[in-house]
Amino acid sequence: MAKLEAKSEVSGFIWKIETTPGQRVAKGDTLLLIESMKMEIPVVAEADGVVVAIAVEEGGAVDEGNTVAVLEV
Numbered sequence: 001m002a003k004l005e006a007k008s009e010v011s012g013f014i015w016k017i018e019t020t021p022g023q024r025v026a027k028g029d030t031l032l033l034i035e036s037m038k039m040e041i042p043v044v045a046e047a048d049g050v051v052v053a054i055a056v057e058e059g060g061a062v063d064e065g066n067t068v069a070v071l072e073v
Helices: none
Strands: 003-007 012-017 030-036 039-044 049-054 067-072
Touching: 003 039, 030 049, 030 067
Parallel strands: none
Antiparallel strands: 003 067, 012 030, 030 039, 049 067
């Protein structure tokens, strides 16, 4: 199986993590929410798979392009 890294499209703070490692997700499912400029930006699964790792913590800062989760697809 291939690994797919979900990356942040914006800089901001991790507002809420919606998934856990080992959880099966479908394409389009929300993995986590980033707060940026008082907006909640979802990071979604780009393919069906299983969450291997969450690379951030709630409340932590994230920059555009950072890996926030890893999926096995």
